[in-house]
Amino acid sequence: MSFLGLLGGSAKSSVDLAELQRKNSQIQYDEIQKVTSSVLGKTELRPKLGIICGSGLGGLANEVKDSQVIPYAEIDGFPKCTVPGHAGNLVLGYLSGVPTVCMQGRLHFYEGHPAWLVTMPIRMMKLIGVETLIVTNASGGLNQDYNSGDIMVIKDHINLTGLTGQHPLVGPNDEKFGPRFPAMTTPYDPELRQLAQETAKELGFSGFMREGVYVKVSGPSYETPSESRLLRSIGADTVGMSTAPEVVVARHAGMKVLGFSMVTNVVILEQDSDKTPPTHQEVMDTANARAKDLQLLVKTIVGKLASTL
Numbered sequence: 001m002s003f004l005g006l007l008g009g010s011a012k013s014s015v016d017l018a019e020l021q022r023k024n025s026q027i028q029y030d031e032i033q034k035v036t037s038s039v040l041g042k043t044e045l046r047p048k049l050g051i052i053c054g055s056g057l058g059g060l061a062n063e064v065k066d067s068q069v070i071p072y073a074e075i076d077g078f079p080k081c082t083v084p085g086h087a088g089n090l091v092l093g094y095l096s097g098v099p100t101v102c103m104q105g106r107l108h109f110y111e112g113h114p115a116w117l118v119t120m121p122i123r124m125m126k127l128i129g130v131e132t133l134i135v136t137n138a139s140g141g142l143n144q145d146y147n148s149g150d151i152m153v154i155k156d157h158i159n160l161t162g163l164t165g166q167h168p169l170v171g172p173n174d175e176k177f178g179p180r181f182p183a184m185t186t187p188y189d190p191e192l193r194q195l196a197q198e199t200a201k202e203l204g205f206s207g208f209m210r211e212g213v214y215v216k217v218s219g220p221s222y223e224t225p226s227e228s229r230l231l232r233s234i235g236a237d238t239v240g241m242s243t244a245p246e247v248v249v250a251r252h253a254g255m256k257v258l259g260f261s262m263v264t265n266v267v268i269l270e271q272d273s274d275k276t277p278p279t280h281q282e283v284m285d286t287a288n289a290r291a292k293d294l295q296l297l298v299k300t301i302v303g304k305l306a307s308t309l
């Protein structure tokens with residue numbers, strides 16, 4: 001269902017983001033309408049596909065043709081992006097012929113944005129008409145069979161921060177977005193996952209493709225060895241600081257989701273290890289080194305989906 005028709009004239013006045021942050025309560029429908037109107041006022045494009053670029057993976061946005069770049073700073077009610085490797089632009093254009101909106105840079109809880117604000121752009125995408133979302137992230141490999149540079153199709157996630165209270169849907173529920181108690185049995189679309197694996201095989205990527213479970217932690221510190229062993233023991237293959245809340249909000253709104261987690265460092269499980277600890281520079285460098293493959297994979301998948309989106 002498209003919500004475009006619901007965007008009324010009252011959605012023109014500006015959004016007081018500081019006031020909303022003070023309230024620390026889930027952003028309301030009319031406020032997201034205003035954000036959406038601000039974007040729609042700057043472009044003729046009406047995207048069907050949404051993409052979120054993870055750390056060091058913003059190059060995916062460069063694959064978007066006839067693109068129009070809108071800095072977050074120019075969108076009424078849009079928060080700032082403060083993390084290196086996250087440019088902070090909405091890039092609108094065509095990916096493999098599909099009208100697409102790409103977040104070149106995402107928002108993270110550890111930047112100081114509450115969970116509802118981190119996920120606000122997903123609802124904005126929904127109001128714009130996006131029904132399918134592709135999320136990407138950089139992550140640590142908890143599964144010790146994984147290598148730096150592996151690409152994991154996310155089959156499920158553990159929203160650890162959500163389970164412990166920082167859930168993006170906490171607060172008044174607006175049924176216009178979705179139900180009060182949404183099921184999360186299939187967060188990542190099984191058909192899209194299969195298509196991703198088949199396409200990766202055709203591209204000769206099988207040697208570095210994985211499928212597994214992503215656990216979302218708050219960050220910004222990387223994990224201690226004991227924390228990492230805990231996360232591995234609860235069934236996670238990769239660990240990161242994003243994605244799961246976005247996917248929960250997308251699924252709440254009925255969007256289909258495909259997720260890729262790029263393993264940028266193998267997590268250290270042993271105490272007092274002499275292995276090199278992770279750094280954000282390593283995360284970005286590894287992501288950059290494999291980015292072209294992920295870009296080709298996503299572009300090819302979207303090309304195959306073009307007639308259905």
Ligand SMILES: O=P(O)(O)O[C@@H]1C[C@H](O)[C@@H](CO)O1
Pocket residue numbers: 053054055083106108136137138139219240241242243279280283
């Ligand atoms: O936005 P993502 O999840 O790709 O970024 C990861 C997690 C942290 O933001 C950062 C840590 O290096 O990279």
